[in-house]
Amino acid sequence: MAKMCKQFTKLALLAVFSASSAFISAQTTNSASSNNPYAPNPRSRSVQAADALSVPKVVFEGAANGPGVEFVSSTSIVKRDETAATTVVRTGAALSEKYTIGTSDILEIHLKGQQLRCRVYTVSEDGTIDFELAGGKVFVVSKTAFEIEKELDQRIALIGSIGVSVRVKERASHAVEITGSVSSPGVFQLHRDAVPLYVLNASVLPDQSTKLVRLIRLENGAVTEKTLELQKDSDCLIFPGDRLEYIPDDRTTIVGYFYIAGRASITGKQDLTANLTLSGVVAAVSLQKDAAKRIRIRTRTSEGTLKDLEYETRSIKSGKVADIGITQGSIVEFID
Numbered sequence: 001m002a003k004m005c006k007q008f009t010k011l012a013l014l015a016v017f018s019a020s021s022a023f024i025s026a027q028t029t030n031s032a033s034s035n036n037p038y039a040p041n042p043r044s045r046s047v048q049a050a051d052a053l054s055v056p057k058v059v060f061e062g063a064a065n066g067p068g069v070e071f072v073s074s075t076s077i078v079k080r081d082e083t084a085a086t087t088v089v090r091t092g093a094a095l096s097e098k099y100t101i102g103t104s105d106i107l108e109i110h111l112k113g114q115q116l117r118c119r120v121y122t123v124s125e126d127g128t129i130d131f132e133l134a135g136g137k138v139f140v141v142s143k144t145a146f147e148i149e150k151e152l153d154q155r156i157a158l159i160g161s162i163g164v165s166v167r168v169k170e171r172a173s174h175a176v177e178i179t180g181s182v183s184s185p186g187v188f189q190l191h192r193d194a195v196p197l198y199v200l201n202a203s204v205l206p207d208q209s210t211k212l213v214r215l216i217r218l219e220n221g222a223v224t225e226k227t228l229e230l231q232k233d234s235d236c237l238i239f240p241g242d243r244l245e246y247i248p249d250d251r252t253t254i255v256g257y258f259y260i261a262g263r264a265s266i267t268g269k270q271d272l273t274a275n276l277t278l279s280g281v282v283a284a285v286s287l288q289k290d291a292a293k294r295i296r297i298r299t300r301t302s303e304g305t306l307k308d309l310e311y312e313t314r315s316i317k318s319g320k321v322a323d324i325g326i327t328q329g330s331i332v333e334f335i336d
Contacts, residue, residue: 095194101140102173103127112163120169176238177317179279180246181207185319190240198234200244206230209248216243216283223265223286243283258326260285262334263292278324281332282316292334299330
């Protein structure tokens with residue numbers, strides 16, 4: 001009897017051990033399956049091609065309009081990415097948020113923690129400033145003040161400087177010429193690498209009769225011209241070197257012709273629009289710094305003789321002299 005009890009006890013213990021092993025094995029299998037990174041998620045659903053998203057892409061429509069955005073359908077995208085769906089990289093926006101240094105800009109540089117006064121440096125034509133502590137010339141064109149700070153900091157670290165502060169004291173490289181029906185014509189310096197048209201509108205105060213803006217831009221050696229609507233195109237980006245002529249609606253009507261001669265990018269017979277002025281002609285021919293310094297206007301009097309008037313190009317561009325109207329058959333000559 002005692003022997004049979006021992007055998008029964010041994011069989012019972014073996015059964016309990018087998019059941020425990022099976023339970024542990026099942027739990028291990030379930031855990032491995034749930035933690036397996038390649039196992040399908042039971043809560044996920046299959047995404048069909050019908051769930052493809054319309055995603056934004058940047059479309060460059062030309063420098064005058066700046067980048068735009070259009071939406072395109074993509075059947076290859078089957079999972080929504082909220083960041084990609086809502087974030088669009090806009091080059092124009094980036095340009096309107098920074099100012100990169102150009103030639104003739106004036107920088108104010110101060111060594112932090114030093115008792116010395118700030119030193120002022122003018123960016124030379126080769127794009128450099130002569131900063132002695134950094135070993136001589138430092139190339140700064142197309143860099144922001146913050147980027148110049150970091151570079152100077154690294155170059156003068158050996159002398160124990162605790163930092164450099166760089167500030168743009170005077171801007172001279174981002175010029176835009178404004179002419180036409182505005183309260184404040186002249187040359188304006190942009191405080192960013194690009195600004196929307198409405199920013200300039202707030203500065204120059206267009207006349208109430210002004211409805212259009214003629215944008216003249218030099219691109220890749222060629223002069224381009226585009227007419228913008230003052231209100232509709234107020235977000236159009238304006239870049240350094242652009243020329244803007246604010247014009248009323250009626251000035252687009254052709255009423256005759258005139259001639260351009262001399263040192264100008266546009267010469268020959270031209271359409272004469274209503275109320276065209278000399279400043280508008282200057283803006284259209286895209287004069288460079290080394291271009292003609294004087295302008296001669298030849299008009300025919302009622303007696304049939306030619307009458308000559310001369311003006312300094314700089315005075316016309318800056319608005320220092322009263323604007324001159326261009327009449328039928330006039331000859332506008334750009335001379336030294």
